[in-house]
Amino acid sequence: MRDFLRRSTVRLALAALAVGLIFGIWNLVIFAFGLQSYALPTPQSAVGTIVHRWSTYQPLTLQTIAETAYGFLLGAAIGFLLGVLMSTSRTVQRLIYPTLITSQAVPIVAIAAPLAILFGFGLLPKLVIVAWVVFFPVVVNVLDGLAHVDRDLVNLARVMGAKRTRAFLAIHLPATLSPLFSGLKIGATYAVTGAVIGEWVASAQQGLGTYLLTANASLDTAGVFGATILLTLIGVASFLLVVVAESVATPWRTRSTARRGVGSLLRNDEGKGARGWFGSLLQSRSR
Amino acid sequence: MERERQKVVVDDVTVRFEGALALDGLSLEIGRSEFVSIVGPSGSGKSTLFNVVSGLLRPTSGRVLLDGEDVTGETGHVGYMLQKDLLIPWRTVVGNIVLGAALTRGVTSRDREEAAALATRYGLGEFLDHYPHALSGGMRQRVALMRTLALHTDVLLLDEPFGALDSQTRLEMQLWLLSVYQDLESTILFVTHDVDEAILLADRVCVMSGRPGRILADLPIRLPRPRDLDVLTSPAFTELKREVLHLLHSPAVPA
Numbered sequence: 212m213r214d215f216l217r218r219s220t221v222r223l224a225l226a227a228l229a230v231g232l233i234f235g236i237w238n239l240v241i242f243a244f245g246l247q248s249y250a251l252p253t254p255q256s257a258v259g260t261i262v263h264r265w266s267t268y269q270p271l272t273l274q275t276i277a278e279t280a281y282g283f284l285l286g287a288a289i290g291f292l293l294g295v296l297m298s299t300s301r302t303v304q305r306l307i308y309p310t311l312i313t314s315q316a317v318p319i320v321a322i323a324a325p326l327a328i329l330f331g332f333g334l335l336p337k338l339v340i341v342a343w344v345v346f347f348p349v350v351v352n353v354l355d356g357l358a359h360v361d362r363d364l365v366n367l368a369r370v371m372g373a374k375r376t377r378a379f380l381a382i383h384l385p386a387t388l389s390p391l392f393s394g395l396k397i398g399a400t401y402a403v404t405g406a407v408i409g410e411w412v413a414s415a416q417q418g419l420g421t422y423l424l425t426a427n428a429s430l431d432t433a434g435v436f437g438a439t440i441l442l443t444l445i446g447v448a449s450f451l452l453v454v455v456a457e458s459v460a461t462p463w464r465t466r467s468t469a470r471r472g473v474g475s476l477l478r479n480d481e482g483k484g485a486r487g488w489f490g491s492l493l494q495s496r497s498r
Numbered sequence: 499m500e501r502e503r504q505k506v507v508v509d510d511v512t513v514r515f516e517g518a519l520a521l522d523g524l525s526l527e528i529g530r531s532e533f534v535s536i537v538g539p540s541g542s543g544k545s546t547l548f549n550v551v552s553g554l555l556r557p558t559s560g561r562v563l564l565d566g567e568d569v570t571g572e573t574g575h576v577g578y579m580l581q582k583d584l585l586i587p588w589r590t591v592v593g594n595i596v597l598g599a600a601l602t603r604g605v606t607s608r609d610r611e612e613a614a615a616l617a618t619r620y621g622l623g624e625f626l627d628h629y630p631h632a633l634s635g636g637m638r639q640r641v642a643l644m645r646t647l648a649l650h651t652d653v654l655l656l657d658e659p660f661g662a663l664d665s666q667t668r669l670e671m672q673l674w675l676l677s678v679y680q681d682l683e684s685t686i687l688f689v690t691h692d693v694d695e696a697i698l699l700a701d702r703v704c705v706m707s708g709r710p711g712r713i714l715a716d717l718p719i720r721l722p723r724p725r726d727l728d729v730l731t732s733p734a735f736t737e738l739k740r741e742v743l744h745l746l747h748s749p750a751v752p753a
Contacts, residue, residue, distance in 0.1 A: 372574025
């Protein structure tokens with residue numbers, strides 16, 4: 212545990228150092244080229260803007276977070292189901308795959324506007340756009356994970372007289388977890404961009420994306436950078452959340468023994484898993 | 499009939515892969531609780547034979563009988579273990595041992611207790627909750643064998659199970675398998691490249707020819723059990739080894 216804390220501290224310190232360096236270079240550029248604040252504000256003033264205008268930014272941020280999160284979940288679910296569906300048969304895969312690739316080749320900015328016409332100006336078109344960019348890396352990775360299940364393991368399961376659904380639940384489904392999270396990490400960083408594009412073309416409610424447009428139009432550069440920093444933070448936070456979820460869902464990647472409970476969800480404890488997991492949560496709290 | 503009393507009968511099995519003959523009319527009979535080793539040059543169809551006996555592969559012609567019953571092309575009757583341990587990374591030691599139950603009918607707490615008892619008995623008692631990546635190669639193969647034992651099939655097919663281990667660990671595992679075999683009443687079919695291993699473990703050593711695979715010789719190994727390390731240097735062992743080596747490297751067996 213102490214070791215873990217030490218390593219986390221070092222990692223955090225290094226990340227902070229990198230941010231500090233970027234802010235330093237940013238300041239240096241402003242100084243070296245004698246840039247005016249309307250052209251490029253200093254990072255301090257951009258952060259200061261966030262603090263000063265927090266009452267303005269706060270609802271916008273929440274709105275954009277909601278779009279990002281719901282869209283991400285929608286895209287992840289669609290991507291996962293499509294991946295599993297496509298893995299069931301080569302024909303299904305050949306039927307769907309070209310369409311999926313085409314969907315990603317279409318410039319998202321171009322179809323965002325027609326989507327707004329279709330789905331109106333509410334939350335829905337934004338969710339669709341976010342899901343649109345999120346689902347693809349998920350499908351590709353899940354499909355890849357399912358395709359790379361060891362053939363010898365599948366044969367072993369057959370020799371053991373495995374039932375199809377049980378083999379799927381015990382062998383194939385958990386094998387998708389690691390690739391699924393690789394896809395989700397990519398998706399999490401794309402999701403914010405999707406939300407911003409969604410807000411640009413279909414904006415009845417204000418979000419950080421719409422604020423970017425108005426601030427830009429009124430040469431409010433500090434406002435633009437404030438919003439940009441907040442958007443970046445949402446992207447980084449989404450990524451980190453996925454990383455945390457991954458380490459909870461795939462304990463075998465980082466631990467040598469099973470946490471009682473979480474592991475049992477996969478160990479087929481016949482419904483005892485959830486209780487055990489909850490129990491272990493309570494236990495670790497009380498410790 | 500003599501045949502009906504045999505545990506496993508491979509009856510005139512021929513396997514053809516896209517024209518190439520892998521097994522050519524191979525017949526083999528294995529008695530109850532007998533330990534039979536199969537040695538042969540690479541590509542002699544040893545693994546093909548295993549796939550036929552396990553039911554993974556339906557032979558082009560011929561039959562497989564288990565307790566006199568035709569099980570050709572049917573899986574779910576025998577235990578099966580490969581050189582690759584094929585442990586599932588997200589299952590613990592116990593979770594891996596009960597895999598057979600998980601895949602067929604669902605794991606009960608009795609399965610887990612039995613798996614824990616098995617692991618404890620064979621020296622893995624402190625590793626019940628460990629994931630496979632935290633175990634050594636030898637320990638992993640032990641778990642793989644326990645997973646096979648937990649199936650409770652009385653025929654075990656072991657295809658070079660110790661082939662990937664270093665020679666020290668391999669010898670340890672061979673002695674361990676001897677002791678496990680002593681505890682069980684299983685019938686074991688064991689494929690290996692290693693002549694010492696074949697003789698040390700088995701009641702009979704079958705020498706296979708190169709492609710297409712046939713059985714060249716079937717030698718009874720009359721070394722007394724229980725066997726230990728000293729067997730390896732006994733005159734009787736050396737004599738058997740000489741015989742097998744000559745068969746393997748005779749002109750009739752192109753490597």
